[in-house]
Amino acid sequence: MTADRHQIVTTVNGERYERRVESRLLLSDFLRHDLGLSGTHVGCEHGVCGACTIHYDGAPARSCLMLAVQANGHAITTVEALAPDRDRLHPLQDAFREAHGLQCGYCSPGILMTMTAFLEENPSPTEQEVREALSGNLCRCTGYQHIVDAVLLAASRMRGSSSG
Amino acid sequence: MKPAPFRYVAAESLASALALKAEHGDDARFLAGGQSLIPAMNFRLAQPAMLVDVNPLRDLDYVRAAGDGGLRVGALTRTRALERDALLAERQPLVHEAVPHVAHPQIRNRGTLGGNLAHADPASELPAVLLALGARLRAQSSRGERWIEAQHFFVGVLTTALRADEMLVEVELPKLPPRTGTCFMEVARRRGDYAMMGVAAVVALADDGACTHAALGYCNAGATPVPGTAAARVLVGAHVGDAQIRAAAAAVERELDPPGNVHASKAFQRHLAGVLTRRALQTALVRARL
Numbered sequence: 001m002t003a004d005r006h007q008i009v010t011t012v013n014g015e016r017y018e019r020r021v022e023s024r025l026l027l028s029d030f031l032r033h034d035l036g037l038s039g040t041h042v043g044c045e046h047g048v049c050g051a052c053t054i055h056y057d058g059a060p061a062r063s064c065l066m067l068a069v070q071a072n073g074h075a076i077t078t079v080e081a082l083a084p085d086r087d088r089l090h091p092l093q094d095a096f097r098e099a100h101g102l103q104c105g106y107c108s109p110g111i112l113m114t115m116t117a118f119l120e121e122n123p124s125p126t127e128q129e130v131r132e133a134l135s136g137n138l139c140r141c142t143g144y145q146h147i148v149d150a151v152l153l154a155a156s157r158m159r160g161s162s163s164g
Numbered sequence: 165m166k167p168a169p170f171r172y173v174a175a176e177s178l179a180s181a182l183a184l185k186a187e188h189g190d191d192a193r194f195l196a197g198g199q200s201l202i203p204a205m206n207f208r209l210a211q212p213a214m215l216v217d218v219n220p221l222r223d224l225d226y227v228r229a230a231g232d233g234g235l236r237v238g239a240l241t242r243t244r245a246l247e248r249d250a251l252l253a254e255r256q257p258l259v260h261e262a263v264p265h266v267a268h269p270q271i272r273n274r275g276t277l278g279g280n281l282a283h284a285d286p287a288s289e290l291p292a293v294l295l296a297l298g299a300r301l302r303a304q305s306s307r308g309e310r311w312i313e314a315q316h317f318f319v320g321v322l323t324t325a326l327r328a329d330e331m332l333v334e335v336e337l338p339k340l341p342p343r344t345g346t347c348f349m350e351v352a353r354r355r356g357d358y359a360m361m362g363v364a365a366v367v368a369l370a371d372d373g374a375c376t377h378a379a380l381g382y383c384n385a386g387a388t389p390v391p392g393t394a395a396a397r398v399l400v401g402a403h404v405g406d407a408q409i410r411a412a413a414a415a416v417e418r419e420l421d422p423p424g425n426v427h428a429s430k431a432f433q434r435h436l437a438g439v440l441t442r443r444a445l446q447t448a449l450v451r452a453r454l
Contacts, residue, residue: 003169004169004170004171004172006172022169023169023170023171023172023215024166024167024168024169024170024205026166026167026202026206029166045166045206046203046206046207047199047202047203047271050268050270053270056273056274059244059273060269060270060273061270061273061274062199062270062271062274064202064206065198065199065202065203065271065274066198066202066274067172067195067198067202067215069172069174069217070198070217070219072174114269114270118269131355132355132356133269135268135354135355135356135357136267136268136269136270136271136356
């Protein structure tokens, strides 16, 4: 069978890309190998671990459960776009550093993409809500407590900055 | 873990998608949310020769009031959209209550109602809910369309009554009678994981408080969503109190034959079914009497 290829045009982190991709290429592999955006991590490749979470048209999705060809005409955001510039981090990234929200860091990109969207939707979450929102992302190092602390810390700071 | 090669076609219309399915039959699969199909392809458990991507068919994404007070829901409606739909929350609180238990937010953002149902995982929440509600499902093909009752739609593990050329396009949720209470509950190891046991309960009362209708649907209790028929019989006609609820829960424990798995033995699943039945009926009754 000759490879089934498709021309796609997609926007990733605000930049337009035109590429020719094989239909079976996963979106996660497209981002990492074709675009060199290796911030998106690949863990289980069957939708359980959440490490590959990106935003597809603004909503968190697992990029290992999507095809690159499905990015055609859609907007993707990856962890590379969270920080506003080279010298500043996103408030959630800052909070992860301060509250020790990561150890090996493998799960962090997926958790950041999941929780930034969550905080936009729910700026004042309870600890329980944070834990439920985190349920789709596995972390084998931290035991989650410091991740929860970091998300709550970021939430309180982001509320402070938006009101003042 | 990468999918085996396949031909990808983005559907231009429902008619063209159905024509491809009619031509290729079981060799072609519809790609909706892909949250079950793509993992199966990554494992190469599924190796379809063709994927017909139905995501462009936005006409199949809706929650609409039907003339008779029921609801019509398009098969391509995302689980997340169901979660947030105000009309659905008002008219079908059972669906609204069950949907947050379906996997995780990232999955619900992509997963669709039709994909969930057509996948027919017996551990999934929505098949049990549709069974308890007496929903109907509309299948369409190039030959025409037909309605399938929920109780006849799910025929085995990952197997439905859909024919090789058919697509599930719409679900009809019938209007709940007045003085109806519903409740969905499940027990899972972790929020969003497969339930070790889950129950969808529907109880309707007459003006004098007697139970006129009861339906129970269980997830992860067998090869398909499983009805609690004996338990429902205990309730109908009775002025339901603690004694009847306990009797219904006991009937469920006798009636169900859950498979058991590494997370929960058969005996534990039975126990959970009894406890969940009791709690869900208590809550449904309180709601019916509001």
